[in-house]
Amino acid sequence: MSGGDAAADARRRVLAGIGLAVAASASFAVLDSTVKFLSQTYPSPLVAWGRYAFHVALMAVLLVPQRGFSLLATRRPGLQVARGVFLGMSSITFFGALASMPQAEATALIATSPILVTVVAVRWLGERAPRGTWLALATSFAGVLLIIRPGSALFGPAALLPLLAAVFATGYTLLTRRLAGVDDGVSTLFIGGLVATVLLSGLVPVYWTPPQAWWHVLLLVFAGLVGAGGHLLLVRAYERANASTLAPYTYMHTVAALCTGWLVFGTFPDGPALAGMALIVATGVAMALSRRG
Numbered sequence: 001m002s003g004g005d006a007a008a009d010a011r012r013r014v015l016a017g018i019g020l021a022v023a024a025s026a027s028f029a030v031l032d033s034t035v036k037f038l039s040q041t042y043p044s045p046l047v048a049w050g051r052y053a054f055h056v057a058l059m060a061v062l063l064v065p066q067r068g069f070s071l072l073a074t075r076r077p078g079l080q081v082a083r084g085v086f087l088g089m090s091s092i093t094f095f096g097a098l099a100s101m102p103q104a105e106a107t108a109l110i111a112t113s114p115i116l117v118t119v120v121a122v123r124w125l126g127e128r129a130p131r132g133t134w135l136a137l138a139t140s141f142a143g144v145l146l147i148i149r150p151g152s153a154l155f156g157p158a159a160l161l162p163l164l165a166a167v168f169a170t171g172y173t174l175l176t177r178r179l180a181g182v183d184d185g186v187s188t189l190f191i192g193g194l195v196a197t198v199l200l201s202g203l204v205p206v207y208w209t210p211p212q213a214w215w216h217v218l219l220l221v222f223a224g225l226v227g228a229g230g231h232l233l234l235v236r237a238y239e240r241a242n243a244s245t246l247a248p249y250t251y252m253h254t255v256a257a258l259c260t261g262w263l264v265f266g267t268f269p270d271g272p273a274l275a276g277m278a279l280i281v282a283t284g285v286a287m288a289l290s291r292r293g
Helices: 003-038 044-072 077-100 103-110 113-124 133-147 157-179 185-201 214-240 243-265 271-292
Strands: none
Touching (some): 003 044, 003 077, 003 214, 044 185, 044 214, 077 103, 077 157, 077 185, 103 133, 103 243, 103 271, 113 133, 113 157, 113 271, 133 271, 185 214, 243 271
16 A cells, blocks of 8 residues: 555544444434433433443443453453442433433533643643643633523522533543553443443342333333443444544534533523533533643
8 A cells, every 4th residue: 555545544443433423422422312301210320231231232232242252352451330320320320310300410520520630631640731720720710610600590509410420431531541551442332331331230129110101111121222322333433543632523522512401302502501611622622632742
């Protein structure tokens, strides 16, 4: 293959990776709308359990016949378990947020996680701080204040849930980074879902509510399918392009959540909340681009 052909092939792979990352973001927005709808009838911990239980069941049906026990293969079981715990906790807190506040605002608040990842990596992992890190953190915080400003309908204890979810998502992301190149990505996806399912199963007896309609069960299956599919799309995206290239495009989740929240639930952020969302997204994209430089 000539140098020109190799460069063209590399560009195609990067474009494919970007397309897969955008598709994953859209999948997560659809997942969030499904969860929010179900959370109007069922406790959010039960919805979170169903989402991961069907995620694991679907992956097992599709992959165990081909891969067998290799699907559970890992060189760092402790990190995998910790990652699954962070994943489960981020989901249960975020799903709780979706049950009590509009989808777009909840998604924007958890979008502060990439900034927190950078701060933690600099503070505790010894990574070099990209230029403007601390300004980005302050700007994101200003965006948070615009969304949950005093006097707004969102100002209250429920607004802490997506921020707590962002903290758990930070731990999940850092552990995912530690496991990249150590374990197979599909195995990491399966083990994380399995650990989250086991963790959340302890809450099922407390929050159990019988299905109110047969199609609600189908929606839970759909949530598991879309959730697993979205994460698998991300795995495939990172096989084609590096994290710094894809990071700006993951903020399409917030944009997609704005659209699905409006289409499904008829909710749309007011002016100050939109400004706060724009600040968080713009800051995250700018930080992602600075890390590429």
